[in-house]
Amino acid sequence: MPRHSLCLTLALPLALIAATASLAHDGVKDPKVKERMQIMKQIKAATGVLGSMAKHPASHDADEARAARSDLIRLSKKVAPSFTTKAMDPKSEARPAIWNNWDDFAARAVALTTAAEALDPTSPQGVAAGMAGIGGACGGCHKPYRD
Template structure:
């Protein structure tokens, strides 16, 4: 399961890097940049969890705070059903906006629940928990 979560994070980062090129709608670009910011923070946490980067408790806290702040912005960024050919947002977001909004709130809750991981085991668990929360929203609402 851990390998799957780490692979999904890496795939999400790679996909977002290519997706931003040529986006013409500023609302869609703002959404994509917010999601990329979350992905970038998760990528850093995953690198620490896989011991590709040194464990840094202060950076972990900063990353989690940033993820929480970016997660709180998600509903407002998606309020209007803006589109762009490069967008991966599915129409289901606006058809089931309450569910979408609840899932974005779940991300903030997951970040709060993991607290401040103090060791590698806790960090790995935190990355997995947050990754599962991300996947729960990506599966129904992202192409």
């Protein structure tokens, strides 16, 4: 078999497996729900970088912390817009209370932006202190608005 067709034979099934895995992972059909979950996942990733640095001060890297902080600020500003439409899905954990208390929900998204802005990426202490505020902001919204 020529080399290029062997490559294709391997690449195609792998691509299909990857596509199926990501579909099975969320199983969400509504594109608006998918979008907001995607934003939350990116928020989780950026928070994970900072959280792990806060836990292991020796791993502190100011550039990395600065980048994660910027990501978090940018992503936090997408939260309220991504929930503007009342989209629901059986897999969604969003509570309908979001749309009955919209101003409060939006304020909790702003609280995450503010907490991320307050993080000082230049020292391990700054990251740890900032992470406390950021963690509080996640919980401040998840508690009332996420199942």
